[in-house]
Amino acid sequence: DIQMTQSPSSVSASVGDRVTITCRASQGISSRLAWYQQKPGKAPKLLIYAASSLQSGVPSRFSGSGSGTDFTLTISSLQPEDFASYYCQQANSFPLTFGGGTKVEIK
Amino acid sequence: QVQLVESGGGVVQPGRSLRLSCAASAFTLSTYGIHWARQAPGKGLEWVAGISYDGSHKYYADSVKGRFTISRDNSMNTLYLQMNSLRAEDTAVYYCAREWRHYDSSGYGAEYFQHWGQGTLVTVSS
Numbered sequence: 001d002i003q004m005t006q007s008p009s010s011v012s013a014s015v016g017d018r019v020t021i022t023c024r025a026s027q028g029i030s031s032r033l034a035w036y037q038q039k040p041g042k043a044p045k046l047l048i049y050a051a052s053s054l055q056s057g058v059p060s061r062f063s064g065s066g067s068g069t070d071f072t073l074t075i076s077s078l079q080p081e082d083f084a085s086y087y088c089q090q091a092n093s094f095p096l097t098f099g100g101g102t103k104v105e106i107k
Numbered sequence: 108q109v110q111l112v113e114s115g116g117g118v119v120q121p122g123r124s125l126r127l128s129c130a131a132s133a134f135t136l137s138t139y140g141i142h143w144a145r146q147a148p149g150k151g152l153e154w155v156a157g158i159s160y161d162g163s164h165k166y167y168a169d170s171v172k173g174r175f176t177i178s179r180d181n182s183m184n185t186l187y188l189q190m191n192s193l194r195a196e197d198t199a200v201y202y203c204a205r206e207w208r209h210y211d212s213s214g215y216g217a218e219y220f221q222h223w224g225q226g227t228l229v230t231v232s233s
Contacts, residue, residue, distance in 0.1 A: 001169065032217040036152075043202055043223035044152065050209055050217065087152050091209075091217035094157070094166040096142070101151040 002026050002090050006099035012107040019075040021102045023066075023088035031067045032091040038101075039084045047086075048073065078104070109133050109222045111203050116227030119193055129186040129203030129224060137161070137181035140206040142220060143188050145199035145229075153199075156188065157206070157218070171197075193231045200226040 003026035013019050023033065031051035036044040046055045048064035051071055061076045075082055083106055088099040115127040129141065142157040156177040157166045165177050176189040186203055207221035 030213075030215075031211065032215070034219045036220070038152075043225060044220070045223075046207075046219060046221055049207070049219045050211060053209075055221075085151075089152075089154075089219070091219055095168045096154040096157070096166075096218065098144075098152040098154060 001095055002029060002093060002097055004088055004090055004097050004099040006086075006088055006102050008102060009100065010103040010105060012105045013078050014107045015078055015080060017078045017107075019078055019082075019104060021073045021086055021088075021104075023071045023073070023099050025069045025071075025090055025092075028068045029090045029092035033064075033066070033071050034089045034091060035062075035064055035073045036087045036089065037082075037084050038087065044087065075104075109205065111205060111222060111224035113201060113203055113224045113227040116201065116229045118230045118232060120233050121194060121231055123193055124189070124191045125193060125229060127188040127190065127201055127203075127227060127229070129188075131184045131186070131205070134205070136179065136184045136186070140208070140218065141179065141186045142204050142206060142218075143177065143186075143201060144204060144220070145197075145201045146226075147196075147199040150199075155201070158186070190229070193229075195231050198229060198231045200228050202226045 005024045033051045035048040038044040052064045110132045112130045143155040158177045174192045204220035205222040206218045208216040
């Protein structure tokens with residue numbers, strides 16, 4: 001099984017800050033990676049697919065990069081509605097697996 | 108608007124069974140693979156199981172293999188998750204999610220979760 005390791009597990013930031021979250025796969029997964037945002041009590045929302053493609057309707061301040069084993073989600077200028085948890089997910093092979101999550105909190 | 112609605116959650120004793128349902132609307136279920144994922148209280152997401160559009164392929168996480176069975180009734184536009192031999196560690200909010208298959212340059216169709224239900228809580232406790 002492919003293990004997905006996210007870091008950091010939490011980050012405190014202010015509105016306007018640039019935030020970077022990383023995700024590392026235990027083996028190469030090409031660009032078959034997604035990022036999701038989840039707010040408390042809500043279902044996750046797809047932000048990025050294929051490592052760097054922005055899902056329709058997602059603000060351009062979100063961007064993704066990477067391939068192989070190392071990936072990054074960047075929020076260029078944090079907005080109040082971005083305080084949430086973020087998860088990566090590998091789509092290379094079954095069983096599909098998620099990273100442990102990163103909680104973005106208000107500083 | 109695409110909608111997925113889970114039902115069937117509740118409190119169940121360890122070792123007992125429960126069947127979850129996921130009703131789909133505003134799209135033709137028979138053309139999409141569907142997955143179940145779960146989230147234990149205060150924890151992260153865990154993929155549980157997936158089924159292809161026609162039911163011919165089924166996939167399971169190691170943690171539920173042999174205990175859970177995913178199935179679908181396309182005529183009823185409904186997906187199911189039969190959960191047997193439930194354990195305390197199965198306590199979670201269970202989500203169904205519609206896949207979106209993206210084909211990359213090699214022709215591989217990677218599966219992402221484009222639409223999610225609101226979730227149903229399963230509590231395994233004596």
